[in-house]
Amino acid sequence: MNDLLERLAAVNPVPECEKPSIEEVWRKVAELDARPRVARTRRRIGLSSRPVRALPVLAALAIPMIVVLVVAIPLLDARHTLIGPTAPGVSHARTSLDAAAQRVAAQQLAGRVGAVVAIDPRTGAIKAMYASSSPGPATQAEYPPGAAFEIVTAAAALDSGLYRPNTLIAGPSPLSVSGVPLQNEGNESFGRITLTKALTYSVNTVFAQVGQTIGRRRMARYMKRFGFYSAPQLGEPASKLPASGTRLGGKLVLPTSRLVDLGRLAIGEGELAVTPLQMAMVAAAVADGGKLIAPRLDSRATNQGRVVKPATARELEQMMSDVVAQGTGTPAGVAGVRIAGKTGTAPVGAPGSGQTDPWFIGFAPASHPTIAIAVALQGVHGGFGGTDAAPIAAKVIEALLR
Amino acid sequence: MDDLDRRVRLEGLFSEHSAAVRAYARRRVAAEAADDVVSDVFVVAWRRLEKVPADALPWLLACAQRIIANQRRSTRRQAALFDRLSHERIGPPHAHADGAPALGEALAALSAGDREVLMLVAWEGLEPARAAAVLGCSRRAFAMRLHRARRRLAAAMARADPSRSDPMEALR
Numbered sequence: 001m002n003d004l005l006e007r008l009a010a011v012n013p014v015p016e017c018e019k020p021s022i023e024e025v026w027r028k029v030a031e032l033d034a035r036p037r038v039a040r041t042r043r044r045i046g047l048s049s050r051p052v053r054a055l056p057v058l059a060a061l062a063i064p065m066i067v068v069l070v071v072a073i074p075l076l077d078a079r080h081t082l083i084g085p086t087a088p089g090v091s092h093a094r095t096s097l098d099a100a101a102q103r104v105a106a107q108q109l110a111g112r113v114g115a116v117v118a119i120d121p122r123t124g125a126i127k128a129m130y131a132s133s134s135p136g137p138a139t140q141a142e143y144p145p146g147a148a149f150e151i152v153t154a155a156a157a158l159d160s161g162l163y164r165p166n167t168l169i170a171g172p173s174p175l176s177v178s179g180v181p182l183q184n185e186g187n188e189s190f191g192r193i194t195l196t197k198a199l200t201y202s203v204n205t206v207f208a209q210v211g212q213t214i215g216r217r218r219m220a221r222y223m224k225r226f227g228f229y230s231a232p233q234l235g236e237p238a239s240k241l242p243a244s245g246t247r248l249g250g251k252l253v254l255p256t257s258r259l260v261d262l263g264r265l266a267i268g269e270g271e272l273a274v275t276p277l278q279m280a281m282v283a284a285a286v287a288d289g290g291k292l293i294a295p296r297l298d299s300r301a302t303n304q305g306r307v308v309k310p311a312t313a314r315e316l317e318q319m320m321s322d323v324v325a326q327g328t329g330t331p332a333g334v335a336g337v338r339i340a341g342k343t344g345t346a347p348v349g350a351p352g353s354g355q356t357d358p359w360f361i362g363f364a365p366a367s368h369p370t371i372a373i374a375v376a377l378q379g380v381h382g383g384f385g386g387t388d389a390a391p392i393a394a395k396v397i398e399a400l401l402r
Numbered sequence: 403m404d405d406l407d408r409r410v411r412l413e414g415l416f417s418e419h420s421a422a423v424r425a426y427a428r429r430r431v432a433a434e435a436a437d438d439v440v441s442d443v444f445v446v447a448w449r450r451l452e453k454v455p456a457d458a459l460p461w462l463l464a465c466a467q468r469i470i471a472n473q474r475r476s477t478r479r480q481a482a483l484f485d486r487l488s489h490e491r492i493g494p495p496h497a498h499a500d501g502a503p504a505l506g507e508a509l510a511a512l513s514a515g516d517r518e519v520l521m522l523v524a525w526e527g528l529e530p531a532r533a534a535a536v537l538g539c540s541r542r543a544f545a546m547r548l549h550r551a552r553r554r555l556a557a558a559m560a561r562a563d564p565s566r567s568d569p570m571e572a573l574r
Contacts, residue, residue, distance in 0.1 A: 004552055004559075008524035011505055017425035022416045024441035029448055095413040102414045106456075129410050234406065241406060297413065 022095060096125035096297055104399040105130035108392040114377035115276040116396055117295075121284035121363060121372040124293035124302070126234075127400055128373075129277070142242060142273035143376050147202040148344030148359040148385065149268030151282055151316065154199055156222035157210050158315050159308040165315050168192040175205040177263035182208055185345075196319045200327030202343060204267045211266020219255040219262065225307040227281045227292060228274070229254065234297055244274035268344055280374035283361040286316045287340075287369035316340075321366045324390075329360065332390035334398050338366040341393065343385030354382050360389035364397045371400050412448050415458055420444070422526070423462050429525050430470055442469045460535035463526065467518070467536065508558035516551035523548060 098118075105116040109132035118128035157163040171190030174181035184190070184204050190197075198206035211219060223229060229245045229252060245252045246260050248271055255265055264270030277295060285292040290313035292304040308316075320340035323329040328343040341362025349355035358377045363369040373396060375389040423443050427436035443466045447454055454461055509517060522533040534544035 004555055005520070005524045007505060008509070008520060008555075009527070012429070012525045014425050014428040014525075017421045017428060019417070019421040020424050020437055020440050022413065022420070022444070024437065025412075025416065025444040025448065028441055028445045032445065095417050097410075097413055097417050099414075099417045102418065130414070131407065297410070 098127045101128040117280040118373045121287035144346035145268040146344030146346030153266040159312040165196045171203040171206040200322045208263035244278035276374045276376040284372035287363035328386040339364040340366040356383045358383040358385045358388035360393045519551040
């Protein structure tokens with residue numbers, strides 16, 4: 001004879017259920033926020049609506065519950081009143097988030113400080129947005145992106161016609177940039193290498209020179225097109241999101257200012273502070289043939305306009321595919337899928353502390369992208385974008401392509 | 403936590419767990435009341451988001467449990483509904499083929515506490531540690547409650563249909 005529990009499981013009246021819509025939750029939140037607090041408390045305790053005639057029927061069921069209601073609920077409610085919810089705008093949106101990808105992101109970030117943002121580059125729909133620390137850095141905290149930012153530098157370099165993917169540039173190390181020596185990873189010097197190769201192996205000194213060549217105005221123009229220096233909207237009018245860009249003394253400063261170290265900006269350093277969301281937008285714009293669709297948590301897509309020419313986007317896609325196929329981004333590989341990406345390893349903390357913020361941004365499948373992603377980790381000792389952030393991106397991409 | 407990050411967290415919780423919370427509610431209240439329970443649960447989750455643990459489902463179900471209890475006593479209409487449902491719902495029609503009436507009746511005859519313990523395991527499919535978290539008791543205490551509930555279910559079945567009784571069942 002079956003175990004009783006198994007037999008009981010077999011008569012489950014509702015074996016499974018469809019996911020309901022979240023709209024009702026936001027409607028109730030708005031309604032509660034609109035109601036005066038005293039009235040809310042009375043209603044929740046049930047003082048005003050307890051039906052007298054139903055009492056005998058309920059007595060048998062309700063006695064333990066009365067204890068809960070009289071003791072626990074007012075306590076809980078007092079806490080609500082003390083803490084108080086912030087007054088949010090009302091969202092009537094069905095979430096664009098993918099539960100499986102969120103779960104994978106949570107698993108991957110367990111025990112680390114960091115964030116994952118994944119966007120469908122075709123629609124701007126945010127498929128995953130997970131931050132493992134509080135306050136969550138997915139949209140809020142700003143990190144130096146390191147060499148992941150070289151995608152923006154390369155986009156400006158190619159799109160302006162000043163460079164081709166096969167333009168040769170020398171990459172000595174160290175190289176004096178703004179009077180301060182800049183080193184490549186491992187202080188490795190490169191002879192004349194193509195822009196593609198410099199991106200594949202993340203050669204800092206090449207991109208610092210590229211940045212200086214394309215100049216302040218051009219850099220400012222392309223950064224703005226990618227969404228830097230303006231706050232993302234996400235279709236949430238009540239939410240204020242920080243803009244990404246170079247921050248000096250807490251204030252956003254355009255690269256047109258002489259205060260900005262252009263060479264270091266070009267490699268994602270020099271006080272550049274960006275959100276993972278902004279870097280996901282960079283990957284999404286390249287993935288979508290050079291068009292940026294504003295990221296959204298609901299389904300309304302708004303085209304934010306062309307960032308780079310389709311030809312530039314194609315060239316970047318080739319270069320970024322090399323990064324994952326043979327360069328610093330190989331740990332982002334997913335079996336059977338061509339992935340385009342770029343690693344970043346920004347030094348943080350005291351010089352010589354070995355603390356870095358590892359990054360990976362990219363998109364997949366490279367030829368017809370449906371996912372653009374940014375992964376950022378904070379303060380990893382001896383961390384690298386390739387070894388620390390890229391494998392997380394691979395897992396989330398895998399979950400989203402499944 | 404910033405408002406947007408809170409929203410993202412709630413949307414994430416909703417997207418991951420709302421189906422399970424809805425199923426939980428529908429196993430205990432009428433379909434039309436269940437969706438109300440679900441939205442109430444997530445309204446509470448929104449207001450207490452900082453308190454929601456990493457393994458959120460037991461917390462959400464505990465919350466649903468309180469909301470259902472609150473609902474049952476707070477309005478006459480729902481009380482009458484529950485009264486009706488508590489007789490109609492347990493022992494669902496599709497189960498009647500295979501000795502299920504005895505099971506359904508036996509389940510209905512149990513105390514609400516015993517019923518909940520059994521349902522959390524058999525219907526919600528929760529492992530003991532998580533079911534214990536829903537009830538806010540220790541794992542050990544839960545194991546004891548489950549053991550006793552199972553024994554009383556077997557006994558109630560034997561009463562409902564003596565021909566099918568199997569005294570050993572209680573021990574399994």
